[in-house]
Amino acid sequence: MKRILFKSGTLVDPGSGRVWQADLLVEEGRIKAIDSGMAAPRGTEVVNADGCLIFPGCVDVHVHLREPGFEYKETIATGVRAAVRGGFVAVAAMPNTRPVADSAAVVGYVRARGEEEGLARVFPVGALSRGSEGKEMAPLGEMRQAGAVAFSDDGRWLADAQLMRRVMEYARMLKAPVISHCEEPTLTKGGVMNEGITATVLGLRGMPAAAEEIAVARDIILAEFTGCHLHVAHISTAGAVRLVREAKSRGLKVTAEVTPHHFTLTEEAVQGYATCAKVNPPLRTRADVEALREALADGTIDIIATDHAPHAREEKEVEFDQAPFGISGLETAIALVFTELVHKGILNLPQAAAKLSLNPRRLLGLPGGVLAEGEPAELTLIDPEREEEVDPAAFASKGRNTPFAGWRLKGWPVGVVVRGKWIPVRPLPGEGLREI
Ligand SMILES: [Zn+2]
Structure with missing residues (x-):
């Protein structure tokens, strides 16, 4: 299973109540390391998580x-x-x-x-x-x-x-x-x-x-x-x-x-x-x-x-x-x-x-839910500043029945890690800047 390094995310750990900026390395479906200024080992997928919150999945x-x-x-x-x-x-x-x-x-x-x-x-x-x-x-x-x-x-x-x-x-x-x-x-x-x-x-x-x-x-x-x-x-x-x-x-x-x-x-x-x-x-x-x-x-x-x-x-x-x-x-x-x-x-x-x-x-009765080395690496990345209008036509669900259609909401998920894979679902906050 491949390695994924999330650079400079803001980690939110409900176990300890801590919120801090760090790099987080995922390997073999587990959180391998949490540290600052980590170098990516060869063959690692690197995700720029600057501006993102990292929640346990x-x-x-x-x-x-x-x-x-x-x-x-x-x-x-x-x-x-x-x-x-x-x-x-x-x-x-x-x-x-x-x-x-x-x-x-x-x-x-x-x-x-x-x-x-x-x-x-x-x-x-x-x-x-x-x-x-x-x-x-x-x-x-x-x-x-x-x-x-x-x-x-x-x-x-x-x-x-x-x-x-x-x-x-x-x-x-x-x-x-x-x-x-x-x-x-x-x-x-x-x-x-x-x-x-x-x-x-x-x-x-x-x-x-x-x-x-x-x-x-x-x-x-x-x-x-x-x-x-x-x-x-x-x-x-x-x-x-x-x-x-x-x-x-x-x-x-x-x-x-x-x-x-x-x-x-x-x-x-x-x-x-x-x-x-x-x-x-x-x-x-x-x-x-x-x-x-x-x-x-x-x-x-x-x-x-x-x-x-x-x-x-x-x-x-x-x-x-x-x-x-x-x-x-x-x-x-x-x-x-x-x-x-x-x-x-x-x-x-x-x-x-x-x-x-x-x-x-x-x-x-599921394991995980905390951000610490050795824990299962299921993660949810959230851009707390992203604003987006709710568009039911864009739902992946077959059900478009929502009273929130057209609402402008602030704070959206940008991707998840599940089964050892990084699955992006919206642009990362840093991505727009890189194009300039
Ligand atoms: Zn019910």
């Missing part, structure tokens, strides 16, 4: 790759390209495919297809219940053996408390987290957006914050009861944040993720019946967005994950009530983190790197 713990079964929305091939273009070296694939990933066969298929592509790594998430129908436990042990890194019925909440208890007991034995889509379904039946003034004005049926909070509360209680690691997916309300904060203060094994759309947008993005902003959980109020940002800053929210949910154009170009939920998020996430959180002083650089790399890896 970013990992998205929540994506929908749609394969098998919905290849017209996305495939594993297009999904891993979208991941790399978005600055992610690995993704966890949710099991709501057709068939559902509720067996070793489907889990193994998703994993193998990811390996075949040779780009971002794909880690399958197995279902909690057969068909994610909430009735019978799925075969967690055999899925774990086939490579499942976590378990989830994402898209649905496992409402049967006794079944959730048993699943959590089993997942704990298998040392895998349970990722819960927290939505009490009787309160959200028929709902298409957040319940509140905007829904009333638009005449749309709402989904109250209470539906999420009831589910989070029950799941925290069951996590305490069983000792299972509960990970709350796409947290979106101030009340849910309070519950997670309280659970953490008591030392429970509870973590949470937030999506870029939930920390950026409010329910008002739906005005004009904008189906591109129809998402589940729904976009909430300004007070909820403020609570999410505060929770990111104080560590209550551990992870930023996209809930990448690509859909075909014709599916979203229908009446609001009929449109599917979801946003194609992989290719705008890092730019939103920089524009909305880093440049606004809500997260410092090591915190941002922790929420995009170290903490996602800890959740999934």
Whole structure:
């Protein structure tokens, strides 16, 4: 495997909290050396990283790759390209495919297809219940053996408390987290957006914050009861944040993720019946967005994950009530983190790197996430000053469904190192200068 030398990058290590300028040498898929003024050994690929931040490789713990079964929305091939273009070296694939990933066969298929592509790594998430129908436990042990890194019925909440208890007991034995889509379904039946003034004005049926909070509360209680690691997916309300904060203060094994759309947008993005902003959980109020940002800053929210949910154009170009939920998020996430959180002083650089790399890896039990000699060399290079307009037509994802089209964002990924390869995705900051 070849050597790659990154010259004069700004290293951001969430492990130690350090930010410093240095050269970084990659060899045999590991960080061989970190030093200043390093000479390139013969046969080394040299990348001028001056002006770039070097993060440990970013990992998205929540994506929908749609394969098998919905290849017209996305495939594993297009999904891993979208991941790399978005600055992610690995993704966890949710099991709501057709068939559902509720067996070793489907889990193994998703994993193998990811390996075949040779780009971002794909880690399958197995279902909690057969068909994610909430009735019978799925075969967690055999899925774990086939490579499942976590378990989830994402898209649905496992409402049967006794079944959730048993699943959590089993997942704990298998040392895998349970990722819960927290939505009490009787309160959200028929709902298409957040319940509140905007829904009333638009005449749309709402989904109250209470539906999420009831589910989070029950799941925290069951996590305490069983000792299972509960990970709350796409947290979106101030009340849910309070519950997670309280659970953490008591030392429970509870973590949470937030999506870029939930920390950026409010329910008002739906005005004009904008189906591109129809998402589940729904976009909430300004007070909820403020609570999410505060929770990111104080560590209550551990992870930023996209809930990448690509859909075909014709599916979203229908009446609001009929449109599917979801946003194609992989290719705008890092730019939103920089524009909305880093440049606004809500997260410092090591915190941002922790929420995009170290903490996602800890959740999934993956090594890496720190910049130190001997560590796995998965890297994400980011130009924090680059400004670019979001152009869904340029997405590698098949899903162009985004409420951020035309937004001018600052801070974009320029390339990743994964599987020992340097994959550039945008010009390096030094490149323009060299042409002059
Ligand atoms: Zn979900």
